[in-house]
Amino acid sequence: MAKGDPAVSSRGRRAAPRSRRTAATGEPELVQLLTPTGERIESAVGPDGTEYRVDFTDEEYRGLYRDLVLVRKLDAEATALQRQGELGLWASLLGQEAAQVGSGRALRSQDMAFPTYREHGVLYCRGIDPIMPLGLFRGVDQGGWDPNEFKFNMYTIVIGAQTLHATGYAMGVHMDGRTGTEDGEAVIAYFGDGATSQGDVNESFVWASVFNVPLVFFCQNNQYAISEPLERQTRVPLYRRAGGFGFPGVRVDGNDVLASYAVTRHALDNARLGQGPSLIEAYTYRMGAHTTSDDPTRYRIASEVEAWQAKDPIARMKAFLDKQQIADADFFASVDEQARAESVHLRERVLELPDPAPVSMFDHVYPHGSPEVDAQRAQFSRYLESFEGSAH
Amino acid sequence: MATETLTLGKALNTGLRRALENDPKVVIMGEDVGKLGGVFRITDGLQKDFGDQRVIDTPLAESGIIGTAVGLAIRGFRPVCEIQFDGFVYPAYDQIVSQVAKMHYRSQGKVTIPMVIRIPYGGGIGAVEHHSESPEAYFSHTAGLKVVTCANPQDAYVMIQQAIASDDPIVFLEPKRRYWEKGPVELDAPLSGAYPLHSARVVRPGTAATVLAYGPMVRTCIEAATAAAEDGRELEVVDLRTLSPLDLTAVYESVRRTGRCVVVHEAPGNLGLGSEIAARITEECFYSLESPVLRVTGYDTPYPASRVEEEYLPDLDRVLDAVDRSFGW
Secondary structure (H helix, E strand, C coil), X not given: CCCCCCCCCCCCHHHHHHHHHHHXXXXXXXXXXXXXXXXECCXXXXXXXXXXXXXXXXXXXXXXXXXXXXXXXXXXXXXHHXXXXXXXXXXXXXXXXXXXXXXXXXXXXXXXXXXXXXXXXXXXXXXXXXXXXXXXXXXXXXXXXXXXHHCECCCCCCCCHHHHHHHHHHHHHHHCCCCXXXXXXXXXXXXXXXXXXXXXXXXXXXXXXXXXXXXEEEEEECCEECCEEHHHCCCCCHHHXXXXXXXXXXXXXXXXXXXXHXXXXXXXXXXXXXXXXXXXXXXXXXXXXXXXXXXXXXXXCHHHHHHHHCCCHHHHHXXXXXXXXCCCHHHHHHHHHHHHHHHHXXXXXXXXXXXXXXXXXXXXXXXXXXXXXXXXXXXXXXXXXXXXXXXX | CCEEEEEHHHHHHHHHHHHHHHCCCEXXXXXXXCCCCCCCCXXXXXXXHHCCCCEEECCCCHHHXXXXXXXXXXXXXXXXXXXXXXHHCHHHHHHHHHHHCCHHHHCCCCCCCCCEEEEEECCCCCCCCCCCCXXXXXXXXXXXXXXXXXXXXXXXXXXXXXXXXXXXXXEEEEEHHHCCCEEEEECCCCCCCCCCCCCCEEEECCCCEEEEECCCHHHHHHHHHHHHHHCCCCEEEEECCEEECECHHHHHHHHHHHCCEEEEEEEECCCCHHHHHHHXXXXXXXXXXXXXXEEEEECCCCCCCHHHHHHHCCCHHHHHHHHHHHHCC
16 A cells, blocks of 8 residues: 555654545555556456456457446436436436446346445446436436345435445345355445445444445545545545455456456455455546536546546547457447437436326325325315316 | 233333244344343343344444344344434434335335334433433424334233334334333234224223323323322323324314313423324314313423433323313313
8 A cells, every 4th residue: 555654654743644645545556457548457466465357258348338338328418408407416427437337247136236326327237227317316206116126226315324224234135044155145335435434334334344244335436525525534545444344445446347347246256155245445536526516616626637537437448449359440339329329218208207196295105004194195185176177 | 811910121022022933034133132131121031032143232333223224124124123212312313214214205115114113212210311312203203204102011012013013114112111010911912903003092081181191101191180080080091102193083082072181291392292282183173172282291401310300200290280270271
């Protein structure tokens, strides 16, 4: 790790601020299998000596590239829809495609994921119709997919709350005897760098560790919690928090889909084999705003954004495919065309999403119902009916 | 039928044991619930008999207890969480009101969170700060939660099993100062044939005025009614049992019969359950009322030091005083 890290430094106090910044946000030591220029690295070694490598077929490489392009395009479409007033809000994943596709494709069908509100790429990998989260942001529902059918939970907006749900679910997996074998189940919890300051995330670290649950904590460190930079959340690299809780942590190049896949697959396999939790810090960057409500030019400088632009996850994958002659111009064109067509289709369907019936607000408050809610529903229905034929 | 005399605490323990026996998906979790059996011994002996995967000693973190229980519930378990004391539930407040209460709604019914959050609540045991609070209004105000409380051993035994069997997330408030009070418990009573969970019950019929109470105040009100009867005034005492939703049908029936109503609870009066009940009775039973609905409650202070809690807590005299005022209108 960086030599100036304050946790191991014997330097005087005056030197601390500089080294603190270096440790938290400087150029990290990370697992990388594909360089920003598209050079393939055969294998990479994590901090605990684990060697990471992937071996994909050409078709699989092309598939990952297709995923990256599609989720970026669909995300861009959603951003545009928000700008045109069709969505109330959108939390863009721009820049984080590799972390999400890499980890999402590493999941097996039996694995359960607990997302935040930005995991549109993971959602896509779980086979969920990409229109689903748009209902939430348009305000016609609160997320429409079945978490149990797709093994992908509802988006969680309260920061870090879902890490505890993931931990409890993983306890259940263990109690159901579904760990300890090659085909065991694993659980993954997504959260951001800001969430690591939350009590719930730290409590979930404690729980996961002492109960040794089959859980992968997947932190997408995109460098900012809305406007607050990483050094407002931590003085040590986030992946190293894991050591204090008693499980392994690794930092991966989150803009590298191959490394994100390799590291996540390894962690999930360890979990399903009964070897307990681990923390992955996917070191990445949010290229856009936190949500469409904020203005990132107020809190970060252009040169920083440009530096990350040079690490773009799609450009490097494209360069790799090109150099290795895994894909040709026709392939790239067909992917672009598919993305364009899917985004047009998405747009059409979003515009057609019907508003819910007003009386539906009373549905599903309680599984067993409630006389109070039932009475209010009936009263509201009579109230609505009183307007029929009037010019309200 | 086997009827035993049990304390309220032992009745809860027996009910929990029955729930663990009947459904392998029921798990109990909390701080000190295992070997110690809980600080009030409500889970006494359960870990010994059901193992540490059914009765789980957790790390000391309330949000973690509730949040992991949410995950267990999503997985198909039926977690029963113990919060050690009322005043310690607040670190878990976010998980309870933002997650437990809303999961079913948010998922349009696809996810259920069949969990029970047990909280020993209320004062009267001479405890230090944070150990005597009545947080029922916070939870009753949150749609998606149901809030119930028991007042005698029979209800404790039955209601805890009904709550665990229910798919609704339930905040189960246990009147801690009544833990040691004994009463008959019919152990073989079928849950389906017992009094439904979400219903109030007339525990002492009367005609002069209705006294509404729940949890620890039920006994106080029965004692007040006994004293009032000696003066020739028959009070009807209604145990609400369920605080959210309120069994207003039973409340209205009683108030229409008697024409007068006093609501009694330990929690502060401002925006407490009594406020809501008084408003609802006024809306629905206005022409049956002989006098305004009156409230007897804790004061709008933090729960005071225990040497003065007897002054803070509604007692027999304050209840009778309110009844007198009702008649003096």
